[in-house]
Amino acid sequence: MLNKIIYTILGFGIAFVFFPHAAHDTKSPAVSGIDIQKAEARPENAAPEMALNLSSPVLTAKSAIAYDLDSGIVLYSKNLDEKLPIASLTKLMTALIVVKSGKLNSEVIIAKSEQGVIGSTMGLVIGEKITANNLLKGMLISSSNDAALALSDFAAGSPEKFAEVMNQQAQRLGLTATHFDNPVGWDSDENYSNTLDLIKMSEEVLKYPELVEIVKTREATVYSVDKKFVHKLTSTNQLLLDDPNVEGLKTGFTSKALGNLVILYDHEGSKILTVVLGSENREQDSKKLLDWLFTVYKW
16 A cells, blocks of 8 residues: 555645545544545655654644645645634735735825724824835734725725725635635635635745745834834734744734634745634644644654
8 A cells, every 4th residue: 555645636736645644633524625636746846754653733723734835745734624714814915916016115195094993003194105015014014904904095995995806816816715805804704714725825925025025024113204103013923033943924813713823934944834723822833733743744
């Protein structure tokens, strides 16, 4: 019997590796609604190999995934196709649309509608002029909701119109389990995704050097165009602040979504993405998953 079988999800570019004594959460239901076919392993993209057969980590997260960027292999999954609210992970799509517009150096004038918003803010002032790039930093580093709203108004005229653009982009990227109705990530039955789509969204983010640089930034200070207003930013990603091997990526939390976290990790030169959704402790779950990966697999 072959010691492993590799499957590729069509249209997504992710392969599953199934080992005897599965490395995936045995409590997870079978993957459903995904077109799967067998594919040969490519030696030049050899997957990490299981070195130890240990039980899967016990996570509080409703859904989770660990993905090896180099080989395209899913190393762990739990309810990977379950649609869930994603809170401020929504801002990854907001950032993609803004960076794809090519207008990062454009000046944005802050409107009244962007004041006094709920949740994290960078303290934007009505009438302030600030570049789209500095708003992008506020949105991704300190998860600022006022920055997300300002960017959506700048790019599309309103958050509602911007959400339409977000869904068009999701469709182009093949995110079949994703829908947006706001650029911030506020709780809504119409704002959701799953871990598979978030892996693909994160891979798209990593194609843009500007975004790669921002998501790994721990602290920054940005200014209005006239230097009158100063905004100090600190990452909401505690693992990024604590672990030099963490290189991003984005946090999210609401009372409905609970803790959400996408982590980009450099393990001895190999890049790994983990996603946890609906977690009671997103940092602890992510760290537990990473520790398990580096114990069970060898690269």
